[in-house]
Amino acid sequence: MILHTINKPPSHTALSDCLAAMASDDVMLLIEDGIYCLHEVAGDHRAHVLREDLAARGLSGQLPSELKCLDYAGFVALCTQAEKVKTWA
Secondary structure, rough: EEEEEOOOOOHHHHHHHHHHHHHOOEEEEEEEHHHHHOOOOOOOEEEEEEHHHHHOOOOOOOOOOOOOOOOOOOHHHHHHHHOEEEEOO
């Protein structure tokens, strides 16, 4: 499993590039300005969001129910479970 992190907004190609490269067992984590992509990945079971970045952008109340919200400990856990971490920037 590869952990893909997205830290760019929807206007950037990071999300579409990532989705094209992801395998079915990979996981995606939206961080920093990647949080603004949350509605684009709402139906994707592989997508997660970082709670602190969601709150920092005032979007806590807009989290689609299908997405899993992780804290920093969850982020670290994903990193340790993954074979590698790919940042899309």
